[in-house]
Amino acid sequence: MSELNAELPLLKVSNLHVYYGAIHAIKGITLEVRKGEIVTLIGANGAGKSTTLNTIAGLLKPRQGTIALDGMPVGGTGASKMVYKGLSLCPEGRRVFQQMTVRENLEMGAFSRPASEIPDSLEDVFSRFPRLKEREKQIAGTLSGGEQQMLAMARALMSKPKLLMLDEPSMGLAPILVDQIFDIIRELHESGATILLVEQNAQMALSVANRAYVLETGSISMSGNASELLHNDAVQKAYLGN
Amino acid sequence: MIFLDNLINGLSLGSIYAIIALGYTMVYGIAKMLNFAHGDVIMIGAYVAFCGLQYWGLPPVLAIAVSMIACTVLGVTIEGLAYRPLRQAASLAVLITAIGMSYLLQNTALMIWGANPKSFPTTFINSVSIRLGRLNISIATLITIFANIVIMVSLTLFTAKTKMGKAMRCVSEDRGAAELMGINVNRTISVTFAIGSALAAIAGVLLCSSYPILQPTTGSMPGIKAFTAAVFGGIGSIPGAMLGGVLLGVIEIFGKAYISTELGDAIVFAVLIVVLLVKPTGLLGRPIREKV
Numbered sequence: 001m002s003e004l005n006a007e008l009p010l011l012k013v014s015n016l017h018v019y020y021g022a023i024h025a026i027k028g029i030t031l032e033v034r035k036g037e038i039v040t041l042i043g044a045n046g047a048g049k050s051t052t053l054n055t056i057a058g059l060l061k062p063r064q065g066t067i068a069l070d071g072m073p074v075g076g077t078g079a080s081k082m083v084y085k086g087l088s089l090c091p092e093g094r095r096v097f098q099q100m101t102v103r104e105n106l107e108m109g110a111f112s113r114p115a116s117e118i119p120d121s122l123e124d125v126f127s128r129f130p131r132l133k134e135r136e137k138q139i140a141g142t143l144s145g146g147e148q149q150m151l152a153m154a155r156a157l158m159s160k161p162k163l164l165m166l167d168e169p170s171m172g173l174a175p176i177l178v179d180q181i182f183d184i185i186r187e188l189h190e191s192g193a194t195i196l197l198v199e200q201n202a203q204m205a206l207s208v209a210n211r212a213y214v215l216e217t218g219s220i221s222m223s224g225n226a227s228e229l230l231h232n233d234a235v236q237k238a239y240l241g242n
Numbered sequence: 243m244i245f246l247d248n249l250i251n252g253l254s255l256g257s258i259y260a261i262i263a264l265g266y267t268m269v270y271g272i273a274k275m276l277n278f279a280h281g282d283v284i285m286i287g288a289y290v291a292f293c294g295l296q297y298w299g300l301p302p303v304l305a306i307a308v309s310m311i312a313c314t315v316l317g318v319t320i321e322g323l324a325y326r327p328l329r330q331a332a333s334l335a336v337l338i339t340a341i342g343m344s345y346l347l348q349n350t351a352l353m354i355w356g357a358n359p360k361s362f363p364t365t366f367i368n369s370v371s372i373r374l375g376r377l378n379i380s381i382a383t384l385i386t387i388f389a390n391i392v393i394m395v396s397l398t399l400f401t402a403k404t405k406m407g408k409a410m411r412c413v414s415e416d417r418g419a420a421e422l423m424g425i426n427v428n429r430t431i432s433v434t435f436a437i438g439s440a441l442a443a444i445a446g447v448l449l450c451s452s453y454p455i456l457q458p459t460t461g462s463m464p465g466i467k468a469f470t471a472a473v474f475g476g477i478g479s480i481p482g483a484m485l486g487g488v489l490l491g492v493i494e495i496f497g498k499a500y501i502s503t504e505l506g507d508a509i510v511f512a513v514l515i516v517v518l519l520v521k522p523t524g525l526l527g528r529p530i531r532e533k534v
Contacts, residue, residue, distance in 0.1 A: 057422065058421075059418060059421065059422070078421070079418075079421035079422055080421045080422075080423075080424050080425055080426050080427065081424075083422065083423065083424035084424055088422070089422050091418070091419060091422060095416050095418070095419040095422075096419075097411070097412055097415050097416065097419065098415065099411065099415055099528075100408075100411065100412075100415075104408065107408070108408060108409075108412055108420075108423045108425075109423060111405070111409065111423045111424045111425055112423070112424035115405075155423075156422075159423075159424065
């Protein structure tokens, strides 16, 4: 562990401030994700979890603060360039391309990569998500919610990101599908993926993560080992309903 | 025979509407804006081709190529200078800018080429005609219909198969998600304007070959009709623009031939109103989905 700690974090966000017009949505967040870790960001509705991810992904511009990937500052370059730098966001609400087939969606996920590398990645993704292989030619809009979530995650993986960001992957899914999605997150972790996970389902998120940050109205109120936070009284009261 | 004559004329006029409508529908689908200056790009294209044929002595193919290049540059410039800075602005601001751009182009043409109508040289395209029994079809008509088919097939293949074409479909469906894939949205929109404007040049030449009076307002009415055709077929849909354009042309010619010459345009718009009452998203338009 000590070696890991000494390493440069893969993602380092320092003193991030984000505004929506006059609304100060993110008030000086500092967080980091190390290689191979799952870090989760939990908090109530409107705490700023998605805003944080969208800002890191380049969809929103921070007013202040820095974002560094592998020690290189990457803030303010725009979302389409972030993919090329190794960041991939699986957005809230899935946002798969409804009119395209499953396969086309996956190919679009690899937009930033040379065409020659796509077949191998498709193989990879299909072996991880056999359900998608069965539905390869189907129009994405006709998939079930759970399948669309799998497609969104698979699409995000197609860019071979250094850091995968998942925004509310369990949203709107039946409990059995939530379990499936979290199983997939665990498998990704075991195969070495680095993941920044935003969830309202704090119980599930904390059970799968290494570390966690608790976000409250735009600021980090607590952080630490996920297993410790899972048993923390304040966290239990506020987010786990015990 | 008169019926067939009318049908062929309708298909030819409809093909021109369809090619123009493609420009409206692609720009709407991808940039989510109505480019009301599109009709005037057609007019500029026709003037450039006119200069090529009349003043510079270019062969027809070269004159059309020069016109296409000029329109592509014009379209991309308009987008970059006038529309791109308004990407985050209210759609009404963009609409008014487009109307302003339309007047700017018309008045620029007025300044350069004057108010007197020019007679478009059509001998190169109308000198030959083909006889089928008692039917007489001009080469211009055939070329127009043929061009329309070629354009439709190429665009369909382009959006279905190429990387840029697929990127366009992504931007059209969800701009944010497209960005997350690494797609450069501004560049995609530029390419869309380039394609739409190059098509406008072709439409301009075809239009003036069949209706050879060229003046600064030449593009207005066909522009509005083609916009109607795009809505008719389902705005945002490429096959919709084709179908809408061709149907509109046929309805207009038949309306003029069998009902009333004066009411021809009114009949076209009456049909549009009926279609939109029955099918608000147009013939091939997608039903509007509520975002969850």
